[in-house]
Amino acid sequence: MLALLKTEFLHYRKWAIGLLALQAMAWAIVLKLNEYTDASAFDNEITQILSLFGGFIFGVVQMVLITRKNHWAFLLQRPLNSRDIYFAITAASTLHIFIAFPLVWLAVVAGFDLFTNTVVDMRHYYMAPYLMMYSVATYLIGNLVVLNASRAAILTGFGLLTLHNDLPQFTWLKFLILALVIIILLYLNIKSFKADRFQPLKSVSGIVLMAIPMQVILVFFLTMSTALFYDIPQTLMGTHPEQHPTEGSFEYWRNIEEDKRIAYLLKDSDMDNKTLFSRQTELADKDTIATYHSAFNRKNQLNFRDNQWFLSDEDSRTVWVFSHDEMMLQGSDNFTGEHVGWLGQQGFLDKLNLATDADRFITVPSMIKNQFIVTDKLIFQVDFANKQLSVKLMMTGGEYLIGRPEFKEHFVALVTNKQTYLFAAQTFLNEFELAATSYQLPHPVALENLSGLESYRMADGFLLIYRGQDYYGFDKAGAEILYAHANGDVEKIHSVRFNKQNTPEFIQHFDYLISPAIYTLRGVIRNSFQSSELSKQSNDAVLTRPWSSTILITIILLQVSAAIVVLILARRFRLNHGKTVLWVLMSLVVGIPSLLSFLLLNKRA
Amino acid sequence: MSDFCISTKNLTKQFGKKLALNNLTLNIPQGGIHAIVGSNGAGKSTLFRLLLGFDTPTSGSCTLLGEQSDQLSARVRGRVGYVNEEHTLPGWMKVAAVKELQQSFYPNWNHDIYNKVIAYFDVDPKQKVAGLSRGERAGFNLSMALAQRPSLLILDEPTLGLDVVARQSFLEALMFAETEEVMTTIYCSHQMEEIERIAEQLIIMEKGRLINNSTPDDFCARVSCWVADWDAIGSILRNKNVDIPGFLSHREIDGQQHILVVDQGDDFGGFLQKQGAHDIAQLPVNLERAVNAFLTANHNKPVAL
Structure with missing residues (x-):
């Protein structure tokens, strides 16, 4: 088996080394061209795409060459179990994949780590095993497509990979699921790697593992159909309903001109001054506020998921990058790369050894507008000029932000799991102190029933339209108009149920x-x-x-x-x-x- | 343990509408060289693929060295040498590396046999396999197959495309090895002179069926050639108004009719006489002629002919 492994390794080693050299050259050019090399240089989607297609194509090509009629006989007609032969080939290919894909990444990260002051966390190194596992998984899918009696095995392979792509936000879970995907693919390939590979798998486990992921993908295609x-x-x-929405349906209301929407909602209302009211909203500033969850950064997440991870101060020419290892922001000179200090929950620090636990962030924040540090429970504001950090907002009692703050022209909106906060934009941006809420609006229905929120800035407050396809329960579309008065009172103006469905x-x-x-x-x-x-x-x-x-x-x-x-x-x-x-x-x-x-x-x- | 190294029972293999093997029941005992002949599409290669488990029968069963072909163990695979007509070897490897690789799988690898057999061919160990001529590749392939000391050696048209010299070397090497080791050889070829030279048993297949399994001499004894002056044969064959028993083929040479028949005794002369033939004589038939007549008898012909 070892001899076979060695032979198979020698077969493709030049290709693997060639690919490594090509990538090394590409990295050298990219890093040379980038004057400012920060952690974003690592966030290279090309590496991921290369791993995805590289692994798959290698898996297909290698197996197509191996399974040519007489080559197949030459390979299998030996005193070895077919399982051992496949293991030898896969082990050799794993080495090729290591050389071709993650090795260059590892070298680049190690180079940054050793020779620069760029923030390099341990999690940056995780990308190498991740790329490795990802390529191995796609390589195994390529193998399965050729080895299995059914070419539709490609649906099984990518059905399994979807599981990993779709779901986990936590790095360990991503690795765990990817490992599971690899084990399943390996099992299916071993079962398919048999003398007569045109015979469908016979074992119950083989059939189920082939069929279920395939069915998941088939559901997608059927839905697309x-x-x-x-x-x-x-x-x-x-005659498509999108072109001619059914009157009385949610879609009909969404499709009418923006200016007429309030009037449409109020048409059955017994409000005395609804015409005047409608006209006022036609002139008001309109905004949409997102009511869906967006993911916050997670500790030790893979770096390609990073989102808004640094602050930049142009006056001091410094950049502050969040370090997952230290759970603080590390400052460095924009041009020289020298360390200039640390920024923790309690403010600026000159040296890392001065940091206490209280300085370290509990969760990984996102940076917004070059001055806000946002977690799902806390918002900090940084004053670079005075080297100060102030708490802007603090959530308590099980309340948390479902997304980042939305900065509108006149106000700042924050949506939590319980309510919506509106703040005066100027105060929120310019005063380095705890933000004073202008409006506090509890969600009229459960958050999962809401698909959106629209605001109209009126003379003495805000008019808000809460809407959703499932506003009053599953498939019960509705909308509700609330008026938030300047004194803080919230008045319900009208609610509408859309009883007609636009689409069959x-x-x-x-x-x-x-x-x-x-x-x-x-x-x-x-x-x-x-x-x-x-x-x-x-x-x-x-x-x-x-x-x-x-x-x-x-x-x-x-x-x-x-x-x-x-x-x-x-x-x-x-x-x-x-x-x-x-x-x-x-x-x-x-x-x-x-x-x-x-x-x-x-x-x- | 079965006495047969190869055994098939009602073996049938269908590819779409084409019947490659048709209820083939064949038992090949251990030892000796068994030649399998048949026209193209007779099912010989399909039989080997089924025996080695690379294909699955549509119905029926087959065993190789006592094991079901679809469940061959590594142990039995190790006892079977297989040389195909393309002599497929990893072209990117050097000869010495391929030999070393193959040798690592076979604990009983016989260096002596390898060296002696490879000596029949001019193969440089440092050369890449892709650079070998077809004859050299065939010799190299045979050397490795024999050095494995297989109990059963399957040679599927191994001399196809080889020139006379290479073919000669191949056969000599094979016969040398035959004397050195106790093994069963299944030799599939279209070259009758090769069969005549080496085969101890002759298996003839036609359209997926077994039509002969005997020694070459016994087979030759089954086929007889009758020479006669017989003008009426043309109209008999055209009109099919008389059934010529055991008829295989006929040719007209120098105004005389040469008729090949199978399984006919001396009384066939009487039959010819009765049909108006005269100057009747019986001639001996060589293996090539007998086999050719056998195989062409039922070969498809264009309707107009």
């Missing part, structure tokens, strides 16, 4: 219709892997949606039909009893995607 059989024909005929129910919920199991599974997995505050819909909300009887009956019909078709086909394909039962059960649970995966993974006898 609505464009083919619904959206494109309807658009071509000029089966199109709107096509992803659920074709496979409730996968729809629910994805929701639950997403919630399990993400930090709870980022969940758009809680598990309870996902699991207890009141679907209409039409949808439910259609689902039952689709799933039972899928199972029956699978049963008939399984007999034609001469599957044994156990496999037939497995596929029929899977189709009963998963529905149409399972039927499609059955067709893609089995051959007619």
Whole structure:
């Protein structure tokens, strides 16, 4: 086995070294051209893209060459287990991948770490094993596509990789899931690496591991298929609901001219002065405030996820980069790169050894407007001129920011899990002290029911429209107008329920219709892997949606039909009893995607 | 343990609508050189791929050295040498490195055999495999296969595309090894003079079926050539109004009809006489002619002919 490993390594070593040299040259040029080399130089998406496609293409090309008819016989006709042969090849390829992809990254990071004062955290080194694992995963997908009896194995491979791409925000979880993906791919490849590789996998575990990720991707494609059989024909005929929204629907209201929206909402209101009121809003300054969660930086996150991680002071020509290792901002001269001090929660420090625990940030902040340091609980303001740090805002009692502050022309908006705060912009920006709230507006409905918030700046306060497709519950669209008076009082003006649906129910919920199991599974997995505050819909909300009887009956019909078709086909394909039962059960649970995966993974006898 | 190194039972392999093997039942005992012949598409290579587990039968079963072909263990694979017609070897490697690699897998590697067999060919160990001629590659491949000391050696048209000298060297090397080691050799070839020279047993396949499994002499004894003056044969063959028993082929040479038939005794002369033939004589048939007649008898011909 070792001899085979060595041989396979020698086969592609020149290619790997060539790729390493090319990347080293590219890095040398990039670093030469960049006068100011900061941590952002590491955030190179090209490296990731190269790893993704490089690994995949290598995996495909290598296996295509190996599996040529007589080459395949030469490789396998030996006194070795096919598993050992595959391990030898994969181990050699892992070495190639290490040389071709993460090694140059490692060298660049180590170079920065050793020879510059650039902030290099331990987490920057994590990128090397991450790139390594990522490339190995895509390499294994390339192998699987060639080795497996079904070319549709590409759906399985990328279905698994999606799991890693979509979900984890925490570095350790990302590594864990990537490792799991690699183990599954390795298992499937070992099972597929057999003398007659045109035979579908026989083991239950092999079938399930091939089928489920494939079904997840198939759900995506099936959902996209609505464009083919619904959206494109309807658009071509000029009858698409987007072109002609149904009156009385949420979309109809969203599509009417901005100036007329308030009037439309108020048309059934018994307000005395609603016409005057509407006209006032036509003249008011309008703004939209986001009510969705956006991810804050996490401690030791992989650096390509970094977002707004440094402050720059032009007067002192210094840059302050957040160090995850020290949990403080490290200042350095913009031109010389020399250290100029540290900035912690309690203010500026000359030396690192002066820092106490109280100086270190508890969570990783984002930097905004070159003067605010924002975490989900605290907002600090930096006064570089006076070398001062002041607390601008502090959340208490389980309240936290769901996103960063939004700076509008006249006000600053902050949305928390409980309410919306509005501050006078000038005061918020220019006074280095605790911000005084101008308006405090508790959310009228649960945050997950809100899809947006619009503000109209009136003469004596703000008019706010809260809206959502699920404002009054699942599929119960609505909007509510509130008036925040200058004295702080909040008055409810009017609320509207949109009882008509713009899009047919089966199109709107096509992803659920074709496979409730996968729809629910994805929701639950997403919630399990993400930090709870980022969940758009809680598990309870996902699991207890009141679907209409039409949808439910259609689902039952689709799933039972899928199972029956699978049963008939399984007999034609001469599957044994156990496999037939497995596929029929899977189709009963998963529905149409399972039927499609059955067709893609089995051959007619 | 089976006495047969190769055994197939009702082995059938279908590729789409094409039947590559048709209910083939074949048992090859251990020892000796067994030649498999058949026209292109007779199913010989398919049979080898099924035996080595690289394909799965549509129905039926096959075993190799007592193990089911679709579940061959590493141990049995180690006892089987396989040389294909392309002599596929890693072209980017040097000869010595390929030899070293192969040698590492076989604890019983016989250096002596390797050296003696490779000596028949002019192969430089420092040369890259891609730079070897077809004959050199064939010799190198055979040397390695023999040095593994296999219990069963499968040679699938190994001399295809080789010139006379290379073919000669290949056969000499093979026969030398045959005398050195106890093994069963399955030799598939279209070259009748090779078969005639080395085969102890002759297996003929046609359209996926077994049509002969005997010694070459026994096979030759089955085929007889009758020479006669027989003007009516042309119209008989055209009109098919008379059934010529065991008829394989016929040729007209110098005004005389040469008729090849199978499994016919001396009474066939009487049959010819009865049909109006005269000056009848029986001639011996060599293996090549017999096999050719056998294989061409049922070969597809354009309708107009």
